[in-house]
Amino acid sequence: MSAKRYNLSNLSALIVDGDTHAVELLGGMLRAFGLQRQTVAPTGGEVLSRLVGRTAFDLVLCESELSDMAGAELVSRLRRQADNAIRFAPIVVLTGHTPLSSVGALRDSGAHCIVKKPISPATLFDRIVWAAENTRTFVETDSYAGPDRRFRNLPPADGVWRRSTDLTSQVGEASEPNLSQAEIDSFMKPTRISLE
């Protein structure tokens, strides 16, 4: 049986990173995957002022520390764009520095997943496929807009399940949050889903 194929040639990606070397590496990897349509913005301000509402993107790859704003702020503002498809686009945040507080802030800003730099091609490919295949309900409240964050193996604080999508017995063992990619993933992803 042949392996599953993924067609990235019709995708349009937005890369937000002020580091030209990182953009070169990332762009090269994406082109090798077949993703040719790439738009690069060095700052969050440029994304918000020049690109939002004018160009449609299937995928956003964003550095966590931009020169003019934190990646978490940009993600949060993209998630609040009314009447604009970009607010639902999968956002992969790339970060070289992963203290737990940063990972938590990025998750709470509405990012789909976080990838630790330096990025390996396999990790990048897996995260794109994962973001595509694992569709998540979006939640909008006064304090949060983005994909449903309730991934951890914890019951609601008051013990009352409210949504049909709440994870119960299907969820595996909880793991402690940490700084490696695997541990970031366990912090961000449903534990019932495996990338391999």
Place this chain on the structure above:
Amino acid sequence: MTAKARLITPPYQLQQKLLEPGGIEKDKAVADAAAAVENLRQKLSIALAEEVARLEKSASQDGRGDETAVGDLRKIARVIYNLAGTYRNAELQFVAANLLDSMEAMRDRGVSCTAPVEVHARAARLFAAAGDKVSPASTDAVLKQLKGMTEHLQLQRPCSPENCARCPAAPRSQAPG
């Protein structure tokens, strides 16, 4: 009182497009991407050496304590961390990561001593230019010293003459004895 939450099932274009006919198998895609990264090795090795030189220059300039200069140093350290990690220079990657940790500790504790940055910049030059010529024992010793310095900074109280005298990051001329 209950908070209002709106649940939306968005259109998932990414999923639909990814599953269109054609495309590429994961193994082939990853191999092609690894080759693309390798093709950039020479160009980015030069860039890495330039970034290390920039780090040294920035670390030795006046006005290092101001916010812009610290921001620049952090940016350079992140670039070095990323490039060194991509091309598997583990020692240089460690130095860059440790520098970022040190700077974070210094910011959190209000420590304004600049010696830790200079020491990291020198270590970065060593591992960027001649890392393969440094013996494993010397490499271990340098990295341990840097790690110890960061751990000290993470426990450090704000700079003062008495704290500075006990600080392993202080330049020799400022240390007692």
